[in-house]
Amino acid sequence: MIHLVLLTHAGMGVAFANTLEHIFGTMPAAVEVVEILPDANPETGRKRLWEFIEKLPEGDAMLILNDLYGATPANLIPAILPEDRVAAISGLNLAMLLRALSRREEGLAAARQGALDGAVQGVVDILALRAVPRT
Numbered sequence: 001m002i003h004l005v006l007l008t009h010a011g012m013g014v015a016f017a018n019t020l021e022h023i024f025g026t027m028p029a030a031v032e033v034v035e036i037l038p039d040a041n042p043e044t045g046r047k048r049l050w051e052f053i054e055k056l057p058e059g060d061a062m063l064i065l066n067d068l069y070g071a072t073p074a075n076l077i078p079a080i081l082p083e084d085r086v087a088a089i090s091g092l093n094l095a096m097l098l099r100a101l102s103r104r105e106e107g108l109a110a111a112r113q114g115a116l117d118g119a120v121q122g123v124v125d126i127l128a129l130r131a132v133p134r135t
Contacts, residue, residue: 001060002104002111003030005052007045007076008067008092010037016097028101036073046076053086061108063100064088065115087112095122 006013013033021027032052036045049064056062062085066074069090077088087108089096099118103110 001030001057002100002108003032003052003056003060003062004028004097004100004104004111005049005062005064006031006033006092006097007049007064007073007088008033008035009071009073010035012067012092016092016094019094020097020101023098030104031101034073036076042072042076045073046078049076050078053081056085061085062087063104063108063111063115065092065097065100066090067092084108089115089119091119093119093122095119 006016008016013035017027017031017033020031034045034048034052036042053062064077064086066077066088067090068074074090081088085108089112096115096119099114100111103114
């Protein structure tokens with residue numbers, strides 16, 4: 001099973017979790033939220049993230065979805081991870097999260113690719129798509 005960790009600034013991870021509950025009626029069991037609070041010691045977040053990694057059941061993997069590359073939450077992701085068991089992607093949006101969830105039964109590579117595809121395909125210029133060509 002692929003476990004998803006939403007590693008975000010304060011408020012964002014919970015907002016995504018609430019949205020998942022709205023969509024599915026309950027929070028998917030394989031989703032965890034780690035939010036970095038403004039006044040909190042970042043090491044607390046890093047420790048919590050490592051606890052999730054260390055507790056992964058044999059054969060399971062983790063996809064970390066982060067809100068903003070280069071910011072404190074992203075900087076807590078260790079540079080060296082067991083790549084066969086952990087992947088990390090930044091730029092979290094709802095399309096990314098839903099795609100990762102829908103592909104997690106296919107394995108880490110599929111969930112990772114689903115997240116990347118969802119992130120890109122979920123960004124749409126709505127008004128440009130609605131525009132009717134003038135003749």
